Amino acid sequence: MSTKQSESVSAESIDSQSAASIHLENLGKTFDTKEGTEEVFSGIDLDIEPGTFVCLLGKSGSGKSTMLNIVSNVLEPTEGRVVFRNRDGSEDVNLGHVFQSPRLLPWNTCVQNIEYVHENNPDYEDSHAKRYLDLVGLKNHYNKYPTQLSGGQQQRVGIARALSIDPGVLLMDEPFSNLDEITAEGLREELVRVWQKLDKTVFFVTHDMTEAIQLSDRILMLGKGRIYGDLENPLDRPRELDSNEFLEFRQKAIRLFHSIED
């Protein structure tokens, strides 16, 4: 499956803006609720190198989505700030968003769904959308409506849409968690392949350790309001899920993951 799709990709025809770095500076978030205030996290300092594939891992309710939403500019932080920086030092960085559900307009085709997010791009042409659909292996589906696609294909359109605005940073919140494992597995391979072709920083939220190890260069663990684990991923790519190195690193990561109590 993945080899067939690789053939259909014309990544050379895509010129990509280079990846940006992400800097969280003393970041904190507190929610005001009826039961009082709830601090999700505070004082978080983090620098992510351009081009890194980072996975943010944490248990349910640890604040992963909250952090991603702040990085995405959907939520305001209570304290601190997020800065993005291009390799040339400028701070004007495009952000690409992939959500847990595909969030496609049901009355628009794949191409139209991509066109939708190019409001400020006077040079947009449908061939642009098609190049990105090719990139994620949807060559024969340009004019299909979302209901005519499988869940995995819909999520691919979501990824193509995010990549099509040529983001310096790609933000993904558990994008594969609603898919069956086989489909998710295929999409992970695709995502790594695409990421290796285009120079992008990826900030990927998951609660699945295997997924994090398979995808990432660096694993951040969020819990008790802070980043308590920060691991470099030593594994070479492509990664074999049943290799000894993989299993060994996974053991180590899981031990660290469970090192804080609920």
Added chain:
Amino acid sequence: MATSDKTAIRGIRLPSSLTARIFGILVGLAAWMLLAAVFPNNLMPFPLETLGLAWGLVESGVAWRHLGATLWRTLWGFVGSMILGTAIGVLMGVNNYSRRFFTPYVVIGLSIPAIAWAAVTTLIFGFTLMGPVGATVLTTFPYIAINVWKGVESIENDLVDMSKAFDITRPRMLARLIIPSAAPFLFSGFRFGLAISWKIVTIAEIFAASSGVGYKLMQTYQLYQFETAWAWAILFIIVILIVEYGFVKPLERRVFEYRRDADFALLG
């Protein structure tokens, strides 16, 4: 599923949708003929006689004048109630203040009979276009407002968030997300509004006009020309069918092309 050839209900195999439709029409005609046989001929003529009379009205040109007048009033009544109903429905959908403000008007509006409005608008506007049109707008707009309100409320927050994340401006969100999302509700408001506009215009014409199908129905009735009243009714039904199948259905098909399997396709 609208095109499935055989639908089985409790083991009885029903024929395809076309035959079902023809069958339905035949049953109606048979019932008509039965009634025509029972009642005196000048009260209840047979279908063919009625069609003959209707054709006579068309040939003499009388039909065009009165059907035209009714169509014209229906058009304005419908357009007016769509504008008023959509505006109020959108306001009710987007904020709580206007929802609370308009709710009593809509609820009361739903319960006032068309004939009451017709009496009021005739008193105010006399025998002008505004008489029947005003009655139609006032009777119909609450139905449209409710549909539009539901439509605006049904818009998925996830898609709004997605649009914000991609920095989509409000006008584009309106055109590409809000309106298409509310379209099924807008459309059922549209369809319902059109259906009741006809009825209300004809009722209003009974005493607020000196032309139109409603006026002719009343006049022929008062002159004991019941066969002619039937002929007018038939002409009116034919016009409604032409509007429905020539205009509303094709539009519906185009608007909802993306969801061919939608439930209302069953009515196609």
